[in-house]
Amino acid sequence: MSSTQSRDIATSRQVRRADVVVIGAGLAGLTAARELGAAGKSVAVLEARDRVGGRLLNHDLGDGQVTEIGGQFVGPTQDHILALAKEVGVDTYRAAVPGEAVYVHDGRAKRFTGHTPPDLFALPDMGIALARIGQAAAKVDPAAPWQAPNARELDGMTYETWLRKAEITGDAVDMINLFLNSAYGGEARDASALFSLWYVSTFGNETHPGTMERGTGTTGGAQDSRFVGGSQLVAQRLAEELDGRVHLSAPVRRVSQDSTGVTVISDAGDWRADRVIVAVPPLVASRILWDPLLPAQQDQLFQRLPFGTLMKCVAVYDKPFWRAEGLSGMGLLRDGSPIREMFDNTPPDGGPGVLMGFLGGKEWRKWAHRPAAERRGAVLRCFAQVVGDRAFDTVDYVEQDWTAEQWTQGGPTSVAAPGVLSDFGQWMGRPHGRVHWAGAEFSPYWNGYMDGAVRSGKHTATELLHQI
Amino acid sequence: MNRFVVAETAVIDAPIGRVWDVVSRTDRYAEWVAGAIEVTDHHGVATVGKTYAERNRTLGPLKTDSVWTVREIELRKRRVDTGTGFTPLRDVTNTFEFRPVQSADGREVTEMLYQVEYAIGLGPLGLLLDSIQQPAMRAGMRTSMANLNTLLRSEASRTAL
Numbered sequence: 339m340s341s342t343q344s345r346d347i348a349t350s351r352q353v354r355r356a357d358v359v360v361i362g363a364g365l366a367g368l369t370a371a372r373e374l375g376a377a378g379k380s381v382a383v384l385e386a387r388d389r390v391g392g393r394l395l396n397h398d399l400g401d402g403q404v405t406e407i408g409g410q411f412v413g414p415t416q417d418h419i420l421a422l423a424k425e426v427g428v429d430t431y432r433a434a435v436p437g438e439a440v441y442v443h444d445g446r447a448k449r450f451t452g453h454t455p456p457d458l459f460a461l462p463d464m465g466i467a468l469a470r471i472g473q474a475a476a477k478v479d480p481a482a483p484w485q486a487p488n489a490r491e492l493d494g495m496t497y498e499t500w501l502r503k504a505e506i507t508g509d510a511v512d513m514i515n516l517f518l519n520s521a522y523g524g525e526a527r528d529a530s531a532l533f534s535l536w537y538v539s540t541f542g543n544e545t546h547p548g549t550m551e552r553g554t555g556t557t558g559g560a561q562d563s564r565f566v567g568g569s570q571l572v573a574q575r576l577a578e579e580l581d582g583r584v585h586l587s588a589p590v591r592r593v594s595q596d597s598t599g600v601t602v603i604s605d606a607g608d609w610r611a612d613r614v615i616v617a618v619p620p621l622v623a624s625r626i627l628w629d630p631l632l633p634a635q636q637d638q639l640f641q642r643l644p645f646g647t648l649m650k651c652v653a654v655y656d657k658p659f660w661r662a663e664g665l666s667g668m669g670l671l672r673d674g675s676p677i678r679e680m681f682d683n684t685p686p687d688g689g690p691g692v693l694m695g696f697l698g699g700k701e702w703r704k705w706a707h708r709p710a711a712e713r714r715g716a717v718l719r720c721f722a723q724v725v726g727d728r729a730f731d732t733v734d735y736v737e738q739d740w741t742a743e744q745w746t747q748g749g750p751t752s753v754a755a756p757g758v759l760s761d762f763g764q765w766m767g768r769p770h771g772r773v774h775w776a777g778a779e780f781s782p783y784w785n786g787y788m789d790g791a792v793r794s795g796k797h798t799a800t801e802l803l804h805q806i
Numbered sequence: 807m808n809r810f811v812v813a814e815t816a817v818i819d820a821p822i823g824r825v826w827d828v829v830s831r832t833d834r835y836a837e838w839v840a841g842a843i844e845v846t847d848h849h850g851v852a853t854v855g856k857t858y859a860e861r862n863r864t865l866g867p868l869k870t871d872s873v874w875t876v877r878e879i880e881l882r883k884r885r886v887d888t889g890t891g892f893t894p895l896r897d898v899t900n901t902f903e904f905r906p907v908q909s910a911d912g913r914e915v916t917e918m919l920y921q922v923e924y925a926i927g928l929g930p931l932g933l934l935l936d937s938i939q940q941p942a943m944r945a946g947m948r949t950s951m952a953n954l955n956t957l958l959r960s961e962a963s964r965t966a967l
Contacts, residue, residue: 715961722960730959
C-alpha cells in the first residue's frame with residue numbers, strides 16, 4: 339500500500355464528507371476522481387480490495403520485474419488510455435516479439451509469420467466470416483446498439499446461431515471462438531448476436547469504425563503494445579496523484595440517497611456526498627443495497643451482465659529460450675486445447691522468460707475445478723506444443739482465476755446473452771438520482787477494455803460536473 | 807473368427823506409483839489415450855465391475871462411442887478392461903501391465919505393456935481389414951504411452967503446486 343493511500347478502520351459511525359464519492363479504484367473510478375479533483379471537487383474513492391487497479395494486476399517476478407496477470411494490451415484508437423498513461427509517466431512498448439508464431443491443429447504444430455494461420459481449410463471460411471461480421475457490425479451504433487436495424491432479431495439468437503445462419507462453418511466458428519475464449523471468457527454460443535456485433539463495432543473510436551481485425555490483431559491491433567512496469571502501474575500512479583483520497587479495504591455495502599445528498603456505508607466508514615459514481619462491474623453493483631432501489635430495469639440489466647469465466651496462466655523460465663529458436667512465443671491452439679491463445683509475456687528488457695496463456699470459456703469450466711497440479715500440467719503441455727519440451731522446466735508458475743475475485747466475479751468483461759441489450763440496454767448508463775455509473779462496460783468504444791474504462795471515467799465525471 | 811493380439815511396450819519416465827495413479831483415473835483417458843477424443847462417462851478411480859464411456863477415433867475421420875468395463879485390477883501391476891463399440895472388432899480386451907525398472911541414471915522408472923486383444927469376423931475380409939487397421943492401432947498405442955510420459959513429466963514440473 340502506498341503511503342499516499344490510507345486504510346480506514348470503522349471504529350464509529352462518524353460520517354465524512356466529500357463532494358463526490360467514487361466506488362471502485364479501477365481505471366474508471368480513478369480517472370473520474372482525477373477529473374473531479376482537477377475541477378476542484380473534493381473526492382473520496384472507496385475500494386473494496388486492499389489494492390487499486392481492479393482488473394489490472396501486476397505479478398512480481400523479483401528483481402524489480404513484473405508481468406501482468408490481468409488486463410495488459412493496448413493498441414491504436416485506444417487514445418484515452420494511451421494519453422492517460424503518458425500523462426502519468428508510464429511508457430509503452432511493442433508487445434510482439436520477433437519470430438514465428440505456432441498454429442496447433444489436428445495434433446500438428448505449424449510455424450507461421452504474419453497474421454494468418456496456415457490452415458487452407460479454415461481460411462476461406464474465415465475470410466467470409468470477417469467480411470460478414472464487418473458488414474453487420476458497421477450497421478450497429480456503438481452508442482445505441484438496440485437501435486440497430488433488426489436489433490430484436492439479432493438479439494433473439496446467439497452469435498453462433500447467427501454465424502451458422504450466415505453459412506459460416508465449423509472451422510471459422512472455432513477460429514472465432516478462439517478469440518472469444520479470451521475476449522469473452524466464453525464462446526459464440528454464450529452471447530447474443532447483437533451484443534457480439536456491437537462488441538466488434540466498439541473496436542475503434544469516433545473517427546475509426548470498429549473492425550474485427552483491429553480487435554483481434556497484434557501489431558496494429560488491440561494487442562499491439564504493453565506498459566513498461568505493467569498495466570497496474572497506471573492505476574497506481576493515479577492513486578498516488580489522488581494522495582490520501584483513495585481508501586482501501588472499504589467495500590461499500592449500502593447507498594442511500596435523499597433530496598439533499600447520498601450516504602455511502604462502507605466497511606471503512608460512512609460518507610456523505612452530493613453525488614456518487616459507481617465504478618464497479620455491473621453485477622457487483624447490483625449486489626449493493628440500494629435505497630431507494632435501483633430502477634427494476636437497470637437492476638435486471640446489471641444482473642444480466644455477468645463477466646465470463648477466465649483464468650490467466652503464467653509460466654516463468656530462466657530466459658525466453660524460444661526466442662533463440664526463432665519463435666515469438668505466440669500460439670493459437672485448436673481442437674479443445676485447454677489454452678487456446680498464448681503469448682510471450684517476458685518483461686521488455688528480456689528476462690526472465692514468461693509465457694502466458696488464457697484458460698477461458700468452456701475450457702475454464704472443464705479445468706477450473708481440477709487439482710492444481712493437473713491443470714498446470716495441461717497448461718504446460720499446451721505451451722510445450724508451441725515452444726517445445728523446455729516449457730516443462732519452469733522456475734515459477736502462477737494462475738490468476740478472475741472468477742475467484744469477489745470484487746470482479748469473472749473476466750475479462752460482461753457478456754450479454756440474447757434478449758439483454760434490446761430489452762434493457764438503454765438503461766446502461768442512466769443515472770439513478772444522484773448516482774452515476776462508470777466502468778469499462780459503460781463505454782461505447784473499446785467496451786470492456788482499459789480504454790473503455792478511461793473513456794467512461796472521463797465521460798461520467800464530465801456528466802456529473804455539468805450537474806453540480 | 808480371427809483373433810488378434812497387438813502389444814506394444816514403452817518405458818515411462820516416472821515411478822510406478824505415479825503411472826498407476828494416472829492410468830487408474832477413468833476420467834483422464836482423453837488426456838493421454840491417442841484414440842480417445844472425450845470421456846463421456848466415468849467412475850473416477852477404476853473399480854472392478856464398473857464402466858466408463860468414451861468417444862473414440864477409429865479409422866481416418868470415423869468416430870465411435872465405446873463403453874469399457876473394468877475386469878481385473880492387480881494393484882500397480884495389471885489392469886484388464888473389456889470394451890464394446892468398435893465394430894467390426896469384437897470381444898475387445900485392453901490390458902495394461904507395469905513393471906518397475908531402473909533408468910540409466912539409477913532412477914526408478916516404469917516399463918509399460920499396452921496390449922489389445924480382439925476378434926474380427928468376416929473371414930478373409932476380416933484379415934484384410936486387420937492388415938489396414940492394425941498399424942494404426944499400434945501407432946496409437948505408442949503415441950498413447952508417449953503422451954502418458956509427457957503428461958507425467960508436465961505434472962512433475964519443478965514448480966509443483
